[in-house]
Amino acid sequence: MSDVTRDDLIDFLYEEVRMLDDGRFDEWMELWTQDGHYWMPLNYNQQDPINETSLLYEDQFMLRLRIQRLIGARTFSQKPKSRCHHVIQRPHVDEIDNEAGRYRTVTRMHYVETRLDDQFLLALTATHDLVRQDGALKIALKKVELLNCDAAFGNIQLLP
Amino acid sequence: MAHYETRAEIEGLVTPFQVHRDIYIDQDVYRQEMKHLFANAWVYVGHDSQTPNKGDYYTTQIGDQPVIMVRHTDNEIKVLYNRCPHKGTKIAIDRQGNTGKFFRCPYHAWSFKTDGCLLAIPLKKGYEGTGLSDTENGKGMKAVGAVHNYRGFVFARLASEGIAFEEYFNDSLSSLDNMVDRSPAGRLEVVGAPLRYMHQCNWKMLVENQTDTCHPMVAHESSAGTAVQIWKDMGFTDDDPKPAAMEIIAPFMSAYEFFEDMGIRTWPNGHGHTGVHHSIHSKYSEIPGYMEALTAAHGKEKAEAILAENRHNTVYFPNIMIKGPIQQLRNFIPLAADRTLAESWIFRLVDAPEELTARTALYNRMINAPTSIVGHDDLEMYERAQEGLHADGLEWVNIQRLYQEGEDFETEAVENGTTERQMRNQFHAWVKFMTVSMTQKEAAE
Ligand code: FES
Ligand SMILES: [Fe+2]
Numbered sequence: 001m002s003d004v005t006r007d008d009l010i011d012f013l014y015e016e017v018r019m020l021d022d023g024r025f026d027e028w029m030e031l032w033t034q035d036g037h038y039w040m041p042l043n044y045n046q047q048d049p050i051n052e053t054s055l056l057y058e059d060q061f062m063l064r065l066r067i068q069r070l071i072g073a074r075t076f077s078q079k080p081k082s083r084c085h086h087v088i089q090r091p092h093v094d095e096i097d098n099e100a101g102r103y104r105t106v107t108r109m110h111y112v113e114t115r116l117d118d119q120f121l122l123a124l125t126a127t128h129d130l131v132r133q134d135g136a137l138k139i140a141l142k143k144v145e146l147l148n149c150d151a152a153f154g155n156i157q158l159l160p
Numbered sequence: 161m162a163h164y165e166t167r168a169e170i171e172g173l174v175t176p177f178q179v180h181r182d183i184y185i186d187q188d189v190y191r192q193e194m195k196h197l198f199a200n201a202w203v204y205v206g207h208d209s210q211t212p213n214k215g216d217y218y219t220t221q222i223g224d225q226p227v228i229m230v231r232h233t234d235n236e237i238k239v240l241y242n243r244c245p246h247k248g249t250k251i252a253i254d255r256q257g258n259t260g261k262f263f264r265c266p267y268h269a270w271s272f273k274t275d276g277c278l279l280a281i282p283l284k285k286g287y288e289g290t291g292l293s294d295t296e297n298g299k300g301m302k303a304v305g306a307v308h309n310y311r312g313f314v315f316a317r318l319a320s321e322g323i324a325f326e327e328y329f330n331d332s333l334s335s336l337d338n339m340v341d342r343s344p345a346g347r348l349e350v351v352g353a354p355l356r357y358m359h360q361c362n363w364k365m366l367v368e369n370q371t372d373t374c375h376p377m378v379a380h381e382s383s384a385g386t387a388v389q390i391w392k393d394m395g396f397t398d399d400d401p402k403p404a405a406m407e408i409i410a411p412f413m414s415a416y417e418f419f420e421d422m423g424i425r426t427w428p429n430g431h432g433h434t435g436v437h438h439s440i441h442s443k444y445s446e447i448p449g450y451m452e453a454l455t456a457a458h459g460k461e462k463a464e465a466i467l468a469e470n471r472h473n474t475v476y477f478p479n480i481m482i483k484g485p486i487q488q489l490r491n492f493i494p495l496a497a498d499r500t501l502a503e504s505w506i507f508r509l510v511d512a513p514e515e516l517t518a519r520t521a522l523y524n525r526m527i528n529a530p531t532s533i534v535g536h537d538d539l540e541m542y543e544r545a546q547e548g549l550h551a552d553g554l555e556w557v558n559i560q561r562l563y564q565e566g567e568d569f570e571t572e573a574v575e576n577g578t579t580e581r582q583m584r585n586q587f588h589a590w591v592k593f594m595t596v597s598m599t600q601k602e603a604a605e
Contacts, residue, residue: 046352057525061390074381075382077537154539157536
């Protein structure tokens with residue numbers, strides 16, 4: 001496979017949030033490495049996802065469960081369903097290592113989620129650790145840092 | 161005109177097996193709860209590991225009262241109203257910090273020792289001969305009525321007179337003891353920040369839900385049921401070793417029988433717990449090195465006895481819940497009749513393997529976060545109830561499951577794990593602490 005370019009990375013990130021906005025979760029699950037993790041820290045500058053509380057630190061089993069639940073017949077908090085919307089800045093490409101097949105991007109975005117009469121906005125920074133596997137880019141770690149991570153929230157039901 | 165000013169009106173809201181909906185939706189009832197219930201009860205403030213050094217403070221609230229928990233120069237924990245005696249400015253705004261030897265108000269620089277006593281006022285001669293020192297404000301920041309630090313857990317009673325700590329909690333302290341005894345050093349430490357989860361519902365709905373054993377397999381079918389199904393689809397059976405996340409979530413789907421058999425214990429003054437004989441925490445796998453550490457500290461027999469207790473949720477009336485086997489505390493802070501902040505704290509067992517902390521953190525984010533697939537359905541139920549209670553067709557809420565005539569809440573009892581007795585126990589205590597300080601006039605009317 002030819003080298004991954006800056007544009008390839010940026011396209012990948014735009015496509016990822018589009019899948020989330022469209023609710024194409026099965027496709028979204030294909031974007032991950034087998035041991036990929038989605039991390040949303042609870043604390044500003046939190047370093048440890050394991051030994052202190054995070055909002056999310058989910059492996060592929062938990063992510064599968066999360067998206068499977070969203071379409072369940074008895075998922076009461078999704079009657080009616082939530083919708084979401086990402087507005088992203090052009091991602092910063094902080095690392096391109098084609099030799100090792102490793103890449104890192106940092107993307108600032110606004111995330112809007114709505115259900116019934118309620119809508120809320122989260123400002124956040126997403127850091128993606130990407131790897132190249134069998135010619136495709138995969139997410140090894142997605143870290144989502146909320147600007148107001150220390151605020152009290154109601155339900156956040158979809159994924160920023 | 162405000163309602164619910166008299167003893168008779170308050171008592172009229174609670175029958176042996178029904179409570180009136182105004183208990184959840186009426187602003188006057190809420191105001192009376194803040195004035196009476198949260199002043200007369202012993203309310204959880206914080207853990208002393210949050211303020212390990214002299215001058216360390218932590219700001220929170222007791223009911224709707226802003227308070228500061230602070231470690232004084234004599235190493236004792238003090239709880240002060242967070243309000244300057246001069247013009248009312250909040251003294252501390254940070255959630256935590258260190259104030260050194262004294263607090264200094266940011267407005268006109270009155271300063272106070274960490275037990276609240278007035279230390280200095282700039283240009284003090286301006287008060288000479290004015291009689292300031294004869295006023296209550298001239299003495300300094302006001303302390304709450306009483307404070308008790310029980311093995312690191314700090315409780316306070318706002319009222320200066322009232323029930324003693326030991327009488328209020330009595331045998332229910334066995335749940336706190338078990339949680340603390342799980343540390344080989346007999347000490348817990350708060351880990352990290354709490355989850356802060358906002359609920360547009362009455363605080364009592366969250367407290368009642370802690371011993372509501374007939375909802376997990378229904379409300380949480382969407383998460384726990386789906387987890388069990390995915391596990392099966394992956395080709396595993398119930399007997400295969402499970403990852404920690406599955407160990408945590410699968411038992412939510414246990415059959416009614418499991419919950420019936422687990423038992424519920426109630427104590428006087430509104431305290432009680434689920435999981436007398438076993439619980440959803442019973443089958444967690446052993447963490448290497450833990451039993452050895454506990455045995456070295458306590459001896460084999462006591463170590464085994466400590467781990468044989470797997471109490472599920474212990475409610476300390478009025479508004480916290482602890483989970484011993486998970487080392488968790490949830491604080492349901494009332495903000496309005498229809499608004500509650502649920503804070504979920506976790507603890508490290510000092511001198512125990514760090515893997516226990518990892519499991520505790522996993523449990524906290526999986527079950528109690530605003531992003532939790534379990535929490536989502538709980539919140540949905542509470543908020544639907546908060547809205548539904550405004551329907552005028554029926555005015556009463558039913559808490560009658562396994563009700564027996566003439567229930568006596570002044571003695572400890574152990575019953576079928578699906579009873580709603582603990583909810584009835586809470587409302588019995590609710591009436592008691594709502595009315596105990598009502599004036600003669602309020603009582604007579
Ligand atoms: S308000 Fe605090 S010193 Fe004036
Ligand atoms: Fe629940």
